[in-house]
Amino acid sequence: MRGEMAAFILLAAVTVIPAIVVVTSRNIVRAALSLVPTFLGVSGLYVLLQAEFVTAIQVLIYAGAITVLILFVIMLTAGGTGLPVRQVNEQVPLGILVAGALAGGLLFVLLRAPWPMVSGEMPRYNARAIGTALLTNYALVFEVTSLVLLVSLIGAIIIARREGS
Amino acid sequence: MSWALEILKASLYAVIVFTFAAVFAAMLGVYLERKISGWIQARVGPKHVGPQGILQTVADTIKLLQKENIVPRNADFLVFSTAPLIVTVAALLGYVVIPWGKLGDWILIVRDLNIGVLYFAAVSSLIVIGILTGGWSSNNKYALLGGLRSASQLISYELPLGFAIISVAMMAGSLSTVDIVNAQRDVWFVFKQPLAFLIFLIAAAAETNRIPFDLPEAESELVAGYFAEYTGMRFALFQLGEYAEMLAMAAMTTVLFLGGWRGPWLPPILWFFIKTYAVVFFFMWVRWTYPRLRIDQLLNLSWKVLLPLGLLNILGTGLVVTLAR
């Protein structure tokens, strides 16, 4: 158990420290690249939750695909990626207020919520369990997902075409 | 206490596997590349350092160790230094799930993850970030263009690669590499899934930037592409990553389609290496047989040929397996 705690603290640091760079760096590409260790840290947290299939998804989709997408989008910025970008504006006090209120609200809920503990064994192969669940109990959700993907592609192409012409 | 012991054991494995990759994938790989190229072009290749030039790459490594690390003034130093590390480590992480053979009942694999092949696909997908950052941080026009092209190529071929892996997983009913090898007890999957095998080979060649898919490095137009500005050991790390990835892809081809360590008479480890290096030889042979593709041809091949073919192959496999039940 102590080992798991140590792993959690380490992974949390790996997740949070680059995340701070993401929102503070004046170099937009560095900010985007700092997302990679953040994503990997989150995937490590999934490992601690015994969700290894989700871990692989996190690495494959977020670290390997979304980051590339974000980098390509940044390459489109007018004036190029070498320009320093300011990430804060004049509304810092207001921002602190909102962030503080949100943090307070979340803490309030966290402390009051009853956390159910489920006893029993984890499924040995959770990819298998996920597959079975998707194809039986959640078949409708599964099919609708493909519609969501279809709509998102069509929307993105329409937007990109308009920008291009 | 057991945690510390496991970490120590894991570190030991890591050192062994990485030394292995540096020697057998990179050094031997470069030597074979030059020797086979020479043989195909009717020259002798490296000849002077050691018998038949076998120590040539060792000498090259020692030479590279003495070279100055130059970082161009306009480059982003931090990102520039990190990029080769990403490529190397991402390539080497894939080695965790490769089963090298069998000694008695003991399977030579670092860890048999439940989601082995998916893990392999996931960590290989990280290489693209190293290449893209290497190209961008150099602040060099050729390097950035090479990096962007390479990224488009790598992400385009990741999809057919995934489809081929899924076709095999459907036959084996598992994602673990050991289970997949065991499922090929009677028939190798190359005979059951010839189309997936072809797709996997083409996509693997593209993922490792091999000719005819070496546009990112195209010497004649992009002066070596994304690593144009890299010198000395940083350049060597990119090369190490690339050759380590090539060997890993060849080993994965063996695991997925060529029955892994299975074979008669010879010991399993030997079989695995024979098959893997046969695939490596195939990649090198292709290099001197086909000219480089144009980028639009390259992307068309992936998106308009391999992608629909891979999908149809999965549907066909699913139909046959479901009907035969």
Add this chain to the structure above:
Amino acid sequence: MLVDWLYVAVFGVVGVLLAVLPLAIVWLISPRGEYPQKLLTYESGVVPFGQAWSQFNVRYYLFSLAFVLFDVEVIYLYPWAIVFKELGAVAFMEMFVFLAILFLAFIYAWRKGALEWV
């Protein structure tokens, strides 16, 4: 299972250390000489002009977008691939519908020229 991933993490950390090791050796023994021309960006021997960090074409974005979409699709195929044998014809039909809808997306992207390198 956690132990498996401990190995992966150790491989990552040790990998970085082993990759840094030769760089440290280089830092110790390599010659160092500084003159401004050496640190210039390489541009085939011509004095470089302008910045490399400039604006790039939208086509890269379109490809990466299509990639993310199909990558998500591939992720759904993995769990299906290892259980569809046990679940039989119904599971196959479900995946057929799923893939058919995505094939529509593919055809749409093709017809609209999102897969063309222009």
